Amino acid sequence: MARISIDPVTRIEGHLRIDVEVDGGKVQKAWASCTMWRGLETILRGRDAREGWVFAQRFCGVCTTVHAIASVRAVEDALQLEIPANAQYIRNLILIAHALHDHIVHFYQLSALDWVDITTIPKADPARAASIAEGFSTWPGNSRRELEAVQNKVKGLIGSGQLGIFSHGYWGHPAMRLSPELNLILFAHYLQALEFQRKSCQVVGILGGKTPHIQNLAVGGVMNAINLNSLATFNMDRLGMLQSLLQDLIPFVQQAYFVDACLLSASYPEWFRYGRGVANYLAVPDLPTDAKATQFDLPGGLIMKGDLASVQPIQNWRDQAFRSAVAEDVTHAWYRGEGAQIPWKGESDPEYTDFREDGKYTWVKAPRYNGQPIQVGPLANVLVGYASGHPLTRKWTDTAFKTISSVHDSGVSGFNLTPEALQSTMGRYLARAIRSAMLSDLALQHWQLLADNILKGDDTTFNPPQFPSHECEGVGMHEAPRGALSHWVIIDKGAFSNYQAVVPTTWNASPRDEKGIPGPYETSLIANPVLDPVKPLEVLRTVHSFDPCMACACHTFDASGRAIARVKVL
């Protein structure tokens, strides 16, 4: 029995420790421990509810917009305040652009190197690589000349003996199986991705006034002034700029990223057998298409025990079942107390004990839905959409399956893929790409909704909030890049008297609960293969498949209570 402790897990956002016990080449037990404490919600108590979002978007340096949106939605929910249609569309476009950016960074910069061995790239035949890539995609960045240029850069890098940031990869690991040509194709897109991250930031910047940390939100709508006859406001020029940025960005998502995820899936089919984990899934409805938020372009719902036929819809943000189902358990987390509390009553009094695998071992609380652990993220989003017959989800999932089986026909590898089989490590990667392709289509649709509504003569963007003198409570939901996010607020005379954020990584990185039931990371690692305990690449693949963002799940202090600020960089 080998015990492996990976601390910290790298190429994620924030600080995470994973402990696994390996026997017979497979993981037998696992613990996920977040080594930072989040106390940011305490900063919000007592603050003006209209400015909460400005602080909430500093919870996390990466998902800034995500917390800003959930915060204004929570306050609007408490006030039962409707926002204008323009405000919905502008917010939706920001959310889509941010999500595309986030998914691109995850696939290439944060996780591709778990699968792509760059040290084989010098052996690739660029002409063959170009012909493989062009067989699956119309992406112009797949030309032989482009791939040769990337190969030369990699040769230069390896020749210099200074791999720099790439020096810590598990190069030559037997679990790395892509051909030199596929390694070259994916790494070329890794480098090209940087340009498209920029374009998605520009979309957020045009609408949000600034990126990161958008400035255009308000409880009651957005602060974008719309006037087609003014040069100084949101006008036809801006609409045109947005459209052309989206038209530049979308081909990269649908022709490079989406296809790469399919090629990766086809090349590592065994990874559809590992990493299933907790098979209960939650997605919240998002991208409302009307002012009252009654219709959504991303459906919400709940799937239990991996049974797609069991899907229970979450129709809208006022869903009562959702409100009464969520609770956070602190039995195994470094907080005072035991058992579960609903978020509105949640407290976060720290009680640090050191890592005790049978006791408290993490700063992450254990959220539960009707007492059950839940997996959230793009996979939940895609499964719920597919199970509810959502046409766009079906279109892109079926396209992915078709692309993967065409790789089989070309002799790389093959197997029968069904939506049920997505419940796995590779399924999470593929689902993120499917979701990105969907969001690309939706970006243009919501751009059209906004343009049509403005051209109809509607320029309203804001309904002023009225705060009652009595206490009121609200929930703000958002289907964020990493999954279902909810902010829970209690407002008294215009100020927050309590504030709790139940974030996607808290659901996924959840520790065991009072009944000893482990969370999604922990469960997904069971039976994961580990060829070489010194280089636990396979563990990283499964952990990275969730796109951990610990900074958001908890924050700022390491296990000994020292500020992270004092950790020395070597």
Added chain:
Amino acid sequence: MSTNVVNTTARHPLRRIAVLGLGNVLLGDDGFGPLAVEMFRSLYECDSKVEILDLGTPGLDLAPYLYDADLVVIADAVHPREEERPGTLCVYCDDDLASSQAHLRLTSHDPGVQESLAQLRLAGHAPSEVIVVGVVPESCGLGNSISLTVLNTCLVAVDTIARLLVERFIDCRRRHAPLQPSPWWLSGEHGRRDGFES
């Protein structure tokens, strides 16, 4: 009338210049970067090609803001190289960053500056020059406001940023009438709630 004009009016061929603040404003002195760029904006007026931005703690999401830039000046809290006291100003150039001489802060969102630069270099879109204007923090506690020590250094840091631009012939002059800076996170007291006290 201020005589502290530290500019040149000569047009410079540089296309894209960025002055970026890094750090979490909710963590005391870690908010040095955002505060420095906010004060720089209020005290100096620059060529329109100079982009002045508080980026928070973007981790790898920093790359788009460095992409193809000619010059990037980053204000950030840094670790002491030896035993420098809190409030010490440390200026690092490209070579310091490449040789890890610059002890940049390890934030909750590392990988950050070095990794973004390395990726951009390989992709052929790295900035031509990167300078880090750092300060050694006194305290980075949750919800703390910025320390007096770091606040004092911040003024020196702002003049340093201006000098770095001017030395590279970038139009940057001290404003005759400073703009009101808006470090909203330093209000200390909770925001006023006019009209809600019934």
